[in-house]
Amino acid sequence: MTAQDILKDLKSRKFKPVYLLHGEEPYFIDVVSNYVEHNILPDAEKGFNQSVFYGKDTDIMTVLGAAKRYPMMADYQVVLVKEAQDMKWGKEDDDKKGINPLLSYLDNPLPSTILVFCYKYGKFDKRKKAYKAIDKNGLIFESAALYDNKLPAWIKGYVTSKSYKIAPQASAMLAEYLGNDLSKIANELDKLMLNIAAGQEISLKEIQDNIGISKEYNVFELQTALARKDVFKANQIINYFDANQKANPIVVVLANLNTFFTKILQVHYLKDKSQNGIARELGINPFFAKDYEAAARSFDYGKTMNIISLLRECDLRSKGVDGGAPHGELMKEMLFKILH
Structure with missing residues (x-):
């Protein structure tokens, strides 16, 4: 099931007694x-029938104690465990009598309790008996990270769900600029949609005006300048980044350039190096x-291999490894070595 499938069931009041939401992408779990x-x-x-725990501040026995209660003057009670990856789960063979309290509950969960474990930034061990018990008597949702080439489509779907439209170039730029942090993308889109009329198409201009991407001096224009070996324009952009480091942190610049040159490396392996062939094989928008x-x-x-090594070296130096230097100087040095 997808997150939207689960939401559809929840809205229809079709509940499971236990949910395990786990995986590397926190957005869908949230x-x-x-x-x-x-x-x-x-x-x-909610005052009597909803309990919210945080993994690092609780343990499984406390959670089970809450889950075993009956709702007060209501049909259901909700027990929500956030950051469950930090919780003290206990060992499955802890009980000396051979009866594990967690497994005992999961094998026969209380129908009036909706118990939700939010296990973020990683997968729950599928070999554990607890996983198998939840799978049998509840619902397990794995929130997988989106691949970069799926981001523009996800952005389009998100915007459409809010009754807006977005130009393909705008969704591609947003994906390239913000990376695959879905929470950050959703937050930026929500703020952007507050500033434009309902149903209006989000274009490159709206992205540039509202999400802090300079129209002339951004990482995409830098990539274009590098692709064309436009030394003057590339240096203009790097100087702008140096003067505006808060809006253009070196970690973001390096991450985008590393993605760019890694894809260039992939292009060298392609048989069809036309724009359509590149877009199809790399899973990118034809606009780029x-x-x-x-x-x-x-x-x-x-040269592409050398540049990728250079970017990694620059990243390490920006973190103080092997003779760190001011970020502006590192970016200028990096640019010189790429272009010469």
């Missing part, structure tokens, strides 16, 4: 847990394919 916390019970019932095509002509295979 979407489901937020709905559970704020919408399952009316406010008048021309830059990769130009860059592959400007930087041969050997």
